[in-house]
Amino acid sequence: MTKTVGFRVAQLITELHERQRTTFTVADVADVTGLGEYASRSLAYRAVRRGVATRLKSGVYCLVPFELGRATEHVDSPYIIARELAGEAPYFISHGSAMELHRMVTQPSLTLTFSCTRRIRSRRVGGYGFRCLHVTEAHVFGLAKYWVDKARFVMVSDPERTVVDALRHPEFCGGITEVAKGMWMRRDGLDCERLVEYALRLGAGSVIRRLGYLLEFFGMADDVVLRPLREQLTATYQRLDPMLPNEGPSLARWRLQLNVEAEELDMVRSS
Numbered sequence: 001m002t003k004t005v006g007f008r009v010a011q012l013i014t015e016l017h018e019r020q021r022t023t024f025t026v027a028d029v030a031d032v033t034g035l036g037e038y039a040s041r042s043l044a045y046r047a048v049r050r051g052v053a054t055r056l057k058s059g060v061y062c063l064v065p066f067e068l069g070r071a072t073e074h075v076d077s078p079y080i081i082a083r084e085l086a087g088e089a090p091y092f093i094s095h096g097s098a099m100e101l102h103r104m105v106t107q108p109s110l111t112l113t114f115s116c117t118r119r120i121r122s123r124r125v126g127g128y129g130f131r132c133l134h135v136t137e138a139h140v141f142g143l144a145k146y147w148v149d150k151a152r153f154v155m156v157s158d159p160e161r162t163v164v165d166a167l168r169h170p171e172f173c174g175g176i177t178e179v180a181k182g183m184w185m186r187r188d189g190l191d192c193e194r195l196v197e198y199a200l201r202l203g204a205g206s207v208i209r210r211l212g213y214l215l216e217f218f219g220m221a222d223d224v225v226l227r228p229l230r231e232q233l234t235a236t237y238q239r240l241d242p243m244l245p246n247e248g249p250s251l252a253r254w255r256l257q258l259n260v261e262a263e264e265l266d267m268v269r270s271s
Helices: 007-018 026-033 037-049 078-086 095-101 159-168 176-185 192-202 205-217 223-230 262-270
Strands: 023-025 053-057 060-063 091-093 111-116 123-125 128-134 143-147 153-157
Touching (some): 007 026, 007 037, 037 060, 053 078, 078 111, 078 153, 091 095, 095 153, 095 159, 159 176, 176 205, 192 223, 205 262
Antiparallel strands (some): 023 060, 053 060
Protein backbone atom coordinates (compact mmCIF):
# COMPACT_ATOMS: atom_id res chain seq x y z
CA MET A 1 0.00 0.00 0.00
CA THR A 2 1.39 3.39 -1.01
CA LYS A 3 0.70 5.98 1.65
CA THR A 4 -0.62 9.30 0.39
CA VAL A 5 -1.75 11.98 2.78
CA GLY A 6 -3.31 15.38 2.44
CA PHE A 7 -2.02 18.69 3.79
CA ARG A 8 -3.81 18.45 7.15
CA VAL A 9 -2.60 14.92 7.88
CA ALA A 10 0.94 15.82 6.81
CA GLN A 11 0.83 18.90 9.07
CA LEU A 12 -0.35 16.75 11.96
CA ILE A 13 2.36 14.11 11.50
CA THR A 14 5.13 16.68 11.11
CA GLU A 15 4.15 18.58 14.24
CA LEU A 16 3.75 15.40 16.31
CA HIS A 17 7.26 14.35 15.28
CA GLU A 18 8.55 17.81 16.22
CA ARG A 19 6.95 17.36 19.66
CA GLN A 20 8.38 13.82 19.93
CA ARG A 21 4.86 12.42 20.40
CA THR A 22 4.55 8.89 19.09
CA THR A 23 1.11 8.57 20.68
CA PHE A 24 -1.52 11.28 20.44
CA THR A 25 -5.12 12.08 21.29
CA VAL A 26 -7.95 13.95 19.61
CA ALA A 27 -7.07 16.89 21.86
CA ASP A 28 -3.53 16.84 20.43
CA VAL A 29 -4.94 16.93 16.92
CA ALA A 30 -7.05 19.95 17.82
CA ASP A 31 -4.07 21.67 19.41
CA VAL A 32 -1.87 21.10 16.34
CA THR A 33 -4.43 21.99 13.68
CA GLY A 34 -6.79 24.37 15.43
CA LEU A 35 -9.75 22.25 14.35
CA GLY A 36 -12.81 21.53 16.48
CA GLU A 37 -13.39 18.17 18.16
CA TYR A 38 -15.49 16.65 15.39
CA ALA A 39 -13.08 17.74 12.64
CA SER A 40 -10.11 16.57 14.74
CA ARG A 41 -11.66 13.11 15.15
CA SER A 42 -12.28 13.00 11.42
CA LEU A 43 -8.68 13.91 10.69
CA ALA A 44 -7.38 11.24 13.06
CA TYR A 45 -9.66 8.72 11.33
CA ARG A 46 -8.20 9.74 7.96
CA ALA A 47 -4.68 9.26 9.34
CA VAL A 48 -5.63 5.71 10.33
CA ARG A 49 -7.23 5.08 6.94
CA ARG A 50 -4.05 6.30 5.21
CA GLY A 51 -1.93 3.87 7.26
CA VAL A 52 0.10 6.53 9.06
CA ALA A 53 -1.52 5.99 12.48
CA THR A 54 -2.97 3.09 14.50
CA ARG A 55 -6.01 3.39 16.74
CA LEU A 56 -5.26 2.23 20.29
CA LYS A 57 -8.61 3.03 21.87
CA SER A 58 -11.32 5.64 21.43
CA GLY A 59 -9.59 8.99 20.95
CA VAL A 60 -6.02 7.65 21.34
CA TYR A 61 -3.70 6.85 18.43
CA CYS A 62 -0.12 5.84 17.66
CA LEU A 63 1.99 7.01 14.73
CA VAL A 64 3.30 4.40 12.30
CA PRO A 65 7.06 5.11 11.86
CA PHE A 66 8.18 6.12 8.39
CA GLU A 67 10.88 3.45 8.41
CA LEU A 68 8.21 0.73 8.39
CA GLY A 69 7.52 1.55 4.77
CA ARG A 70 4.18 0.22 3.55
CA ALA A 71 3.15 -1.17 6.95
CA THR A 72 -0.16 0.36 8.02
CA GLU A 73 -0.25 -0.78 11.64
CA HIS A 74 2.23 -0.25 14.43
CA VAL A 75 2.10 -0.41 18.20
CA ASP A 76 4.58 1.61 20.21
CA SER A 77 6.24 0.16 23.31
CA PRO A 78 3.50 -1.81 25.13
CA TYR A 79 4.53 -0.01 28.33
CA ILE A 80 3.75 3.34 26.72
CA ILE A 81 0.45 1.94 25.45
CA ALA A 82 -0.48 0.91 29.01
CA ARG A 83 0.25 4.45 30.13
CA GLU A 84 -1.97 5.84 27.38
CA LEU A 85 -4.77 3.41 28.24
CA ALA A 86 -4.66 4.69 31.83
CA GLY A 87 -5.03 8.28 30.64
CA GLU A 88 -4.81 10.75 33.52
CA ALA A 89 -5.50 8.12 36.20
CA PRO A 90 -2.69 6.88 38.48
CA TYR A 91 -1.28 3.60 37.16
CA PHE A 92 1.78 1.37 37.31
CA ILE A 93 3.13 -1.68 35.51
CA SER A 94 2.61 -4.54 37.96
CA HIS A 95 2.56 -8.26 38.74
CA GLY A 96 4.17 -10.51 36.13
CA SER A 97 5.02 -7.60 33.83
CA ALA A 98 6.83 -5.78 36.65
CA MET A 99 8.63 -9.03 37.52
CA GLU A 100 9.84 -9.13 33.95
CA LEU A 101 11.16 -5.55 34.11
CA HIS A 102 12.95 -6.35 37.38
CA ARG A 103 14.46 -9.51 35.88
CA MET A 104 12.61 -11.78 38.26
CA VAL A 105 11.34 -14.20 35.60
CA THR A 106 12.89 -16.59 33.11
CA GLN A 107 9.89 -16.70 30.75
CA PRO A 108 8.35 -13.45 29.43
CA SER A 109 4.58 -13.01 29.62
CA LEU A 110 2.43 -12.60 26.51
CA THR A 111 0.10 -10.21 28.36
CA LEU A 112 1.10 -6.88 29.85
CA THR A 113 -0.42 -6.40 33.30
CA PHE A 114 -0.80 -2.99 34.90
CA SER A 115 -2.74 -1.57 37.83
CA CYS A 116 -4.84 1.59 37.67
CA THR A 117 -7.31 3.53 39.80
CA ARG A 118 -9.66 3.59 36.81
CA ARG A 119 -11.43 0.43 35.69
CA ILE A 120 -10.21 -0.53 32.21
CA ARG A 121 -11.38 -3.64 30.41
CA SER A 122 -8.83 -6.14 29.14
CA ARG A 123 -8.11 -5.84 25.43
CA ARG A 124 -5.72 -6.60 22.63
CA VAL A 125 -3.95 -3.79 20.82
CA GLY A 126 -1.78 -4.53 17.80
CA GLY A 127 -1.12 -8.09 18.87
CA TYR A 128 -0.41 -7.27 22.52
CA GLY A 129 -2.70 -8.33 25.34
CA PHE A 130 -3.36 -5.79 28.10
CA ARG A 131 -4.79 -6.69 31.52
CA CYS A 132 -5.68 -3.93 33.98
CA LEU A 133 -6.24 -4.60 37.68
CA HIS A 134 -8.20 -2.01 39.62
CA VAL A 135 -6.57 -0.50 42.73
CA THR A 136 -7.64 2.22 45.14
CA GLU A 137 -5.80 5.50 45.58
CA ALA A 138 -4.55 4.25 48.96
CA HIS A 139 -2.78 1.36 47.26
CA VAL A 140 -0.79 3.49 44.83
CA PHE A 141 2.57 3.28 46.60
CA GLY A 142 5.97 1.66 46.21
CA LEU A 143 6.52 2.91 42.66
CA ALA A 144 9.54 3.77 40.53
CA LYS A 145 10.20 5.19 37.07
CA TYR A 146 11.17 2.87 34.24
CA TRP A 147 12.68 4.68 31.28
CA VAL A 148 11.46 3.20 28.01
CA ASP A 149 13.87 5.41 26.09
CA LYS A 150 15.82 8.63 26.71
CA ALA A 151 12.68 10.77 26.63
CA ARG A 152 9.85 8.61 27.98
CA PHE A 153 9.17 6.70 31.16
CA VAL A 154 6.38 4.71 32.75
CA MET A 155 5.60 3.99 36.38
CA VAL A 156 6.34 0.49 37.64
CA SER A 157 6.01 -1.13 41.06
CA ASP A 158 9.42 -1.31 42.75
CA PRO A 159 10.84 -4.81 43.43
CA GLU A 160 9.35 -5.06 46.92
CA ARG A 161 5.89 -3.88 45.85
CA THR A 162 6.10 -6.26 42.90
CA VAL A 163 6.66 -9.20 45.25
CA VAL A 164 3.78 -8.15 47.51
CA ASP A 165 1.39 -7.81 44.55
CA ALA A 166 2.57 -11.13 43.13
CA LEU A 167 1.89 -12.86 46.45
CA ARG A 168 -1.60 -11.43 46.52
CA HIS A 169 -2.37 -12.52 42.94
CA PRO A 170 0.09 -15.25 41.93
CA GLU A 171 -2.34 -16.21 39.16
CA PHE A 172 -1.07 -13.17 37.24
CA CYS A 173 2.55 -14.23 37.71
CA GLY A 174 2.55 -17.93 36.81
CA GLY A 175 1.79 -19.29 40.28
CA ILE A 176 3.42 -19.17 43.69
CA THR A 177 6.46 -21.19 42.57
CA GLU A 178 7.28 -18.55 39.95
CA VAL A 179 6.86 -15.81 42.55
CA ALA A 180 9.18 -17.70 44.91
CA LYS A 181 11.68 -18.07 42.06
CA GLY A 182 11.59 -14.31 41.49
CA MET A 183 12.18 -13.65 45.19
CA TRP A 184 15.15 -16.02 45.20
CA MET A 185 16.62 -14.49 42.03
CA ARG A 186 16.54 -11.02 43.62
CA ARG A 187 17.25 -12.12 47.22
CA ASP A 188 20.40 -10.02 47.57
CA GLY A 189 18.67 -6.84 46.41
CA LEU A 190 15.32 -7.10 48.19
CA ASP A 191 14.76 -5.03 51.33
CA CYS A 192 12.97 -7.45 53.66
CA GLU A 193 11.88 -4.75 56.08
CA ARG A 194 10.29 -2.87 53.20
CA LEU A 195 8.60 -6.08 52.06
CA VAL A 196 7.05 -6.44 55.51
CA GLU A 197 6.05 -2.77 55.57
CA TYR A 198 4.35 -3.05 52.17
CA ALA A 199 2.55 -6.26 53.12
CA LEU A 200 1.15 -4.64 56.26
CA ARG A 201 0.20 -1.51 54.34
CA LEU A 202 -1.65 -3.56 51.74
CA GLY A 203 -3.49 -5.27 54.57
CA ALA A 204 -4.15 -8.60 52.83
CA GLY A 205 -3.99 -11.63 55.10
CA SER A 206 -2.98 -13.92 52.25
CA VAL A 207 0.07 -11.74 51.51
CA ILE A 208 1.12 -11.64 55.16
CA ARG A 209 0.97 -15.44 55.38
CA ARG A 210 2.72 -16.18 52.09
CA LEU A 211 5.41 -13.56 52.54
CA GLY A 212 6.24 -14.67 56.07
CA TYR A 213 6.44 -18.31 55.04
CA LEU A 214 8.64 -17.73 51.98
CA LEU A 215 11.01 -15.32 53.75
CA GLU A 216 11.44 -17.90 56.50
CA PHE A 217 11.68 -20.85 54.10
CA PHE A 218 14.50 -19.21 52.12
CA GLY A 219 16.23 -17.81 55.22
CA MET A 220 15.92 -14.26 53.92
CA ALA A 221 14.70 -12.66 57.17
CA ASP A 222 15.16 -13.30 60.88
CA ASP A 223 12.52 -13.51 63.60
CA VAL A 224 12.76 -9.81 64.43
CA VAL A 225 11.79 -8.85 60.86
CA LEU A 226 9.06 -11.49 60.66
CA ARG A 227 7.43 -10.75 64.02
CA PRO A 228 5.18 -7.88 62.74
CA LEU A 229 3.72 -10.29 60.17
CA ARG A 230 2.98 -13.00 62.75
CA GLU A 231 1.33 -10.43 65.01
CA GLN A 232 -1.26 -9.78 62.27
CA LEU A 233 -2.24 -13.43 61.75
CA THR A 234 -5.81 -14.49 62.38
CA ALA A 235 -7.17 -18.01 62.93
CA THR A 236 -8.15 -18.40 59.27
CA TYR A 237 -6.02 -20.66 57.07
CA GLN A 238 -5.32 -19.84 53.41
CA ARG A 239 -3.74 -21.82 50.59
CA LEU A 240 -0.13 -21.15 49.77
CA ASP A 241 -1.03 -21.20 46.08
CA PRO A 242 -4.64 -20.17 45.35
CA MET A 243 -4.33 -21.67 41.87
CA LEU A 244 -3.91 -25.21 43.22
CA PRO A 245 -6.41 -27.55 44.93
CA ASN A 246 -7.39 -27.31 48.58
CA GLU A 247 -5.08 -30.05 49.82
CA GLY A 248 -1.83 -30.61 51.70
CA PRO A 249 -0.69 -30.22 55.32
CA SER A 250 -1.48 -27.19 57.47
CA LEU A 251 1.23 -25.01 58.99
CA ALA A 252 -0.04 -23.34 62.16
CA ARG A 253 2.96 -21.04 62.38
CA TRP A 254 1.80 -19.13 59.30
CA ARG A 255 -1.85 -20.23 59.08
CA LEU A 256 -1.18 -21.74 55.68
CA GLN A 257 -2.26 -24.85 53.86
CA LEU A 258 0.89 -26.01 52.11
CA ASN A 259 -0.53 -27.17 48.80
CA VAL A 260 2.92 -26.80 47.21
CA GLU A 261 5.49 -29.36 48.31
CA ALA A 262 8.62 -28.08 50.02
CA GLU A 263 10.72 -30.04 47.52
CA GLU A 264 9.26 -27.98 44.67
CA LEU A 265 10.11 -24.72 46.41
CA ASP A 266 13.54 -26.05 47.32
CA MET A 267 14.28 -26.61 43.63
CA VAL A 268 14.01 -22.84 43.17
CA ARG A 269 17.40 -22.45 44.84
CA SER A 270 19.10 -24.36 42.04
CA SER A 271 17.10 -22.96 39.12
